[in-house]
Amino acid sequence: MHPMVNIAVRAARAAGNVIVRNIDRLDRVRVESKGRYDFVTDIDRQAESVILDVLHRAYPRHAILAEESGAAYNGGGEAEYTWIVDPLDGTANFLHGFPQVGVSIALQHQGQLTAAVVYDPLRQELFTAARGSGAQLDGRRIRVTPRRGLEGALIGTGFPFKNQQLMPRYLQMFATVAERAEDMRRAGAASLDLAYVAAGRLDGFFELGLKPWDIAAGALLIQEAGGTVSGLQGDDDYLQSGDIVAGGLKVHAGLQRAIGGL
Missing domain, CATH: 3.40.190.80 (D-Maltodextrin-Binding Protein; domain 2)
Structure with a gap:
């Protein structure tokens, strides 16, 4: 696996552990409103914190664009690499105990997406990709369907x-x-x-x-x-x-x- 994908996997799994530990403790989760039907929890922030810590330790000069903290690091200026992070995609689902939440981490190199991880911590499914190397689910190659149009889709x-x-x-x-x-x-x-x-x-x-x-x-x-x-x-x-x-x-x-x- 590409070394930057490996780091993203490590970060995503760490965030997933935070989510899983708290999915049965929803009565203790602190919730704030960011806007109409747009909420953030302390679990979003904890998950993001562990992701940012893993990424920053591995690549201190990389920029990071994260949902809750914005431009968390700027890489010391015009960074060549930027990580794009959603620590808990599906916050409304999480708050209702609806089991469809994900951790999303992508890497841009000079504006081009080059690495990706989407992790489902509840099903423990790990989707990964590196540019030019294909996409995988739990280490197995995946492909889009060959359907020929919207009929039957x-x-x-x-x-x-x-x-x-x-x-x-x-x-x-x-x-x-x-x-x-x-x-x-x-x-x-x-x-x-x-x-x-x-x-x-x-x-x-x-x-x-x-x-x-x-x-x-x-x-x-x-x-x-x-x-x-x-x-x-x-x-x-x-x-x-x-x-x-x-x-x-x-x-x-x-x-x-x-x-x-x-």
């Missing part, structure tokens, strides 16, 4: 509940895709949804208004599993816009045709 998505202004447009997209695909899934942790696309559990995925830490690792997993990731118009600015379409080549094209102009 199982599509993952997420409602933009944190930004209600996006909801009318999103609901139009949802209805359009639902008319064409076999079925839809909304589980509440985008990093795992994208990992599931890479592993062939979902045929495709789309969502609006996400953050870089929600999608960076999952995007590389899909690309290394033979899939395609883009913005709604087929561009590559999804990390900046937060609007993402992903899947195997033909499913991605079908999603883009269906919702790209909405």
Whole structure:
């Protein structure tokens, strides 16, 4: 395994241990509101702290962009490498005891995604990828599905509940895709949804208004599993816009045709 992926795995497992230790202690978890339907817990912060500690000890000159602490380290200036970290993807799920949460860690080298880890601490499933080396689930190679379009496809998505202004447009997209695909899934942790696309559990995925830490690792997993990731118009600015379409080549094209102009 690539040495930087190894470090990310170590960090993700450490964060996962924090999450697992507290999943049955929800009555003791401290919760703060960051905005409408946007919460942070002391477990998010503890998980992020252990990730940042592992990454900073291994690579003190690397920059880190993390959900709860923002630019936690700047690498001493214009860093060549930037880690993009979501310590607990699916905080609302965690607070309700809904067993779909993930730890997401990605690495950018000069703006290009080069390493990715998505870890499901409750199922202990580890998704990893390094640019040019493929994607794996628990050490086994994974591939996106070869489905030839939206017909018969199982599509993952997420409602933009944190930004209600996006909801009318999103609901139009949802209805359009639902008319064409076999079925839809909304589980509440985008990093795992994208990992599931890479592993062939979902045929495709789309969502609006996400953050870089929600999608960076999952995007590389899909690309290394033979899939395609883009913005709604087929561009590559999804990390900046937060609007993402992903899947195997033909499913991605079908999603883009269906919702790209909405």
